[in-house]
């Protein structure tokens with residue numbers, strides 16, 4: 038069938054292989070503005086890799102909203118999977134979750150996705166450098182726990198930036214892990230707005246701080262080192278740039294962005310000279326055909342047509358909407374979520390891609 042339209046309601050999503058319904062088991066208030074939501078394991082159990090994220094799907098004011106939240110738990114350590122959600126001032130879903138997610142509630146999610154993870158092996162003798170800021174600790178927490186349990190010869194060094202001491206997410210858990218694994222987990226806290234009496238590092242992350250941390254735990258770059266960076270945009274840029282200046286090879290730095298500032302002027306700009314373009318999507322064994330207008334992305338046009346295309350962040354960061362370009366050309370406003378290898382292999386992000394030729398055909402996994 039060349040042209041088929043259907044709208045998937047929430048009930049239908051539950052029958053779809055990409056989605057799950059999870060029951061909230063427990064909520065734990067981590068700080069005044071951050072909560073961890075633990076879910077019961079469904080049957081069959083939900084497999085995930087440390088550092089992957091769930092897409093939470095909720096209905097607010099009659100509209101379906103989706104947001105990505107990293108699993109802060111480790112499948113090797115924690116019996117129940119959990120996400121940790123920090124309130125964003127004025128944020129729709131983060132506040133909704135903090136206010137309404139209570140034990141017993143059932144939540145529709147997209148199954149775990151994401152490449153921000155490590156390969157774990159008991160023989161590995163690695164040195165890990167973790168740079169986290171604010172809620173960016175969530176995927177890193179799952180990764181740290183997984184390394185400590187799976188790689189007895191590896192060492193983890195964390196530089197964690199928070200606003201003030203009462204805003205440090207997982208402060209107690211990190212301390213307990215550092216005590217349990219002496220010398221194998223070293224935690225440095227850095228506070229941007231410390232209260233009187235704080236004796237640790239303070240101020241914005243800068244090259245001097247990254248260099249000092251690097252000198253303390255790594256000395257010089259070696260191929261058994263791996264670096265993970267997750268946090269606010271400015272903090273991530275500083276960590277990435279500084280690691281580069283310290284001769285750390287790019288392929289040894291793994292990064293995950295939760296949010297990128299957009300240039301509002303460019304957001305809906307049509308691509309010059311582009312008209313409505315016909316696009317074909319191969320999805321769940323069917324082929325669908327629809328037109329994409331000049332200021333729409335392929336995902337927006339597909340959703341307008343009622344297609345059940347997978348997506349989460351809608352900002353080019355999470356790869357939930359990833360597809361393989363089989364023919365034609367597209368232009369992407371944002372491809373931060375894709376690795377160089379994925380781009381070389383022809384993968385695109387439908388939430389960010391606009392067709393720039395006729396005959397665009399995309400295979401969605």
Ligand SMILES: Cc1cc2nc3c(=O)[nH]c(=O)nc-3n(C[C@H](O)[C@H](O)[C@H](O)COP(=O)(O)OP(=O)(O)OC[C@H]3O[C@@H](n4cnc5c(N)ncnc54)[C@H](O)[C@@H]3O)c2cc1C
Pocket residue numbers: 090104105106107108120121122123124125127128129130131132172175176293294295296350354355
């Ligand atoms: C792969 C991935 C994993 C993520 N994991 C987590 C996680 O583990 N924990 C967590 O708390 N969040 C996480 N996020 C962020 C989360 O998905 C939401 O973006 C965040 O909760 C804000 O959603 P909201 O509906 O509350 O805000 P919205 O209503 O979407 O946004 C309100 C306003 O704030 C701006 N904005 C949106 N997000 C941010 C931001 N992060 N920083 C600054 N301004 C912003 C928007 O442009 C808008 O103007 C993750 C995001 C991605 C892509």
Ligand code: FES
Pocket residue numbers: 347348349350351352353354355356357358359374386387388389
């Ligand atoms: S929906 Fe997240 S990258 Fe497209």
